[in-house]
Amino acid sequence: MKTWFKVSENSDFTIYNIPFGIFSTPTSKKKVGIAIGDAVLDLSVVYDLGLFKQLSFSKTIFESDFLNDFISLGKSITKKVRTIIQDELCNENSVLKSSKEAFVLQKDVEMHLPVKVGDYTDFYSSIEHATNVGVMFRDPENALLPNWKHIPVGYHGRASSIMVSGKNIHRPKGQVLKLNETLPVFEPSARVDFELEMGFIIGKQTEVGDSISTEKAEDYIFGKVLFNDWSARDIQKWEYVPLGPFLAKNFASSISPWVVTLEALEPFRIAGPEQTPKVLPYLEYNGLKNFDINLEVSISPNNSEETVVSNSNFKYMYWNMSQQLAHHTSNGCNVNVGDLLASGTISGKSKDSYGSMLELSWAGKNPIKLNNGEERKFIEDYDTVIIRGYCKKDDIRVGFGEVKAQILPSK
């Protein structure tokens, strides 16, 4: 595919991508757009130009605060919308070429939360991450708990505090039990951490009692985003037994603004790791269900030079998205359009591919060196954490942009 729109060589937002998001300008309300190169293409303008007239839906779909209504049209429509946009951006005679209103520079828009998240689930599906945590906190000889290779372990997270990239976050306060103490104190967390994750967004609802098979699962997945599951390790350690993480996580999670569709990721399918022991039949799957997505995490202290602290890849996931969704609905739990299912921390095998400071600094024992000479065990006030991700194969590049947020002092 060759577009007439100027897209720089390393842009995440190539003609092969066409990710969807919610943007506003200083003079407009929230609207649906797609990212191309350095610009946003305003789909309400494309609608007015009549380019979607063969698809019978209302313009209000593109004048919404969230993508949910658009996604709810179903893949038969949303795939066509994406293809029409690609065709127009390749068609030298497209009316878009002369439309002054259709394109806005990304630097001139504000991006918003792309979907209204009904329920948010976080998995724990990287074997390297689960093993690292097990070695640190439990038993190095039995790092993985007995259920881990049978179940894509997951838990429910907080939907209300999911925020779009760029929204800064106050360091949470919470109960912490200090070393050699028997009584907890309430104070700002000293161990704020990022978790390098990706999330996928549900594109089709089910009813209570329904299950989704691994074979059909991708029909229910609209697309993917970058996700930072902010965590306060000291709060987590004290609170998490027996019912799991709560205040250690629900103060904030950050999401990238552009939702990359599963169709855009098609060229980057790859085999997942071998699963031994054999999984139960409802978790078996055929075909390539993992995706080769390069991921990196940077820290920028006080808006100064960034240091890349981790290079990971989504392909390391032990449990794939289809298995996660099949498991999630195996008991009849229903899903709704806009629900977010996150991967859990994505760590690779090597030490520089770990997806959290907890692992990178090995619980604070081995501080990470930053380019400015400082060291980090965990995230400090005024540090900005940036996660980026992209796929590349031959000449095809599809990227996610970034999700970033700065940690501010406690309120």
Place this chain on the structure above:
Amino acid sequence: MKTWFKVSENSDFTIYNIPFGIFSTPTSKKKVGIAIGDAVLDLSVVYDLGLFKQLSFSKTIFESDFLNDFISLGKSITKKVRTIIQDELCNENSVLKSSKEAFVLQKDVEMHLPVKVGDYTDFYSSIEHATNVGVMFRDPENALLPNWKHIPVGYHGRASSIMVSGKNIHRPKGQVLKLNETLPVFEPSARVDFELEMGFIIGKQTEVGDSISTEKAEDYIFGKVLFNDWSARDIQKWEYVPLGPFLAKNFASSISPWVVTLEALEPFRIAGPEQTPKVLPYLEYNGLKNFDINLEVSISPNNSEETVVSNSNFKYMYWNMSQQLAHHTSNGCNVNVGDLLASGTISGKSKDSYGSMLELSWAGKNPIKLNNGEERKFIEDYDTVIIRGYCKKDDIRVGFGEVKAQILPSK
């Protein structure tokens, strides 16, 4: 207060109550109503009669699918709506007396989910329940985990599968590790259980970063409901480490349709249990923050005679709602109107006041006898579980109605 409306002596829905709910008739869409005696008072009709004209809000507030918009008006308005209704129901000259459209019999309406739940949190705040579970599954000598008396332990639950009373539920399937086996199987749960809980509904939103003090907490609570946090104990046992319950709970939760306001519960305030050791300052509180609410659970096998299997009381809660909400927001986690915060299983000290079959049958060791001669360790197919609750003091009775659901065989 004396109403001209006929209310039978043991009605939950007295003039002192006036709970809000969402109802429809065979010929109407969903609307907001209040319960009085055996009837529903249609608030859209009351609006048309001009009785709320001093409060400037639109009639669409009462033509909504959920109470969220009504609740969002704020307590300054919702309290006045309730008082106006009480006054009219006591005023012998009220226009309501001659309105043919205002009242519908409860038996002629369908009740719906009262609120659109954004996020649902479940606590674990009964010391008797937490102790019973600890004795059964961990160490009788150290039944409570070290954090329990410092933290109102809670976790996030699934909002999508919360359903109104009367919706029946298929027995969930899931992974179970059987005794003396090393590999799990996937099959219908053999240990479906109820959890006797109450929930409270958030009436006022906060922004990310805000905290709510125990002193202000009740300003953010609209009202309360009965809640059955259905659980599959065998699935839970295998899946819950280390991140807490997931598929063992998210197949369904049942909620009563009428939301009883905090104002209606005012006469039933009572002191909570002494909290030793002393709680951290952000969890300290003044005044009476517990409520004396009688609770009972019945089982009806295959629609036959009910057997009351538990008599408990909300007053047993170790952690009160104000503490739960202060804790939940102490890290800056935001809340939205319609969010549901549930108590956790409410068990009393005596064996007949335990709030789950797990405790009542002591993990299946001591089956419960039903009136029809059958025994129950857990809930069987076609059993209906009914939770009821009411407050009574002198001549004032305020009740919650019931939440019930039947367990159907696995799909």
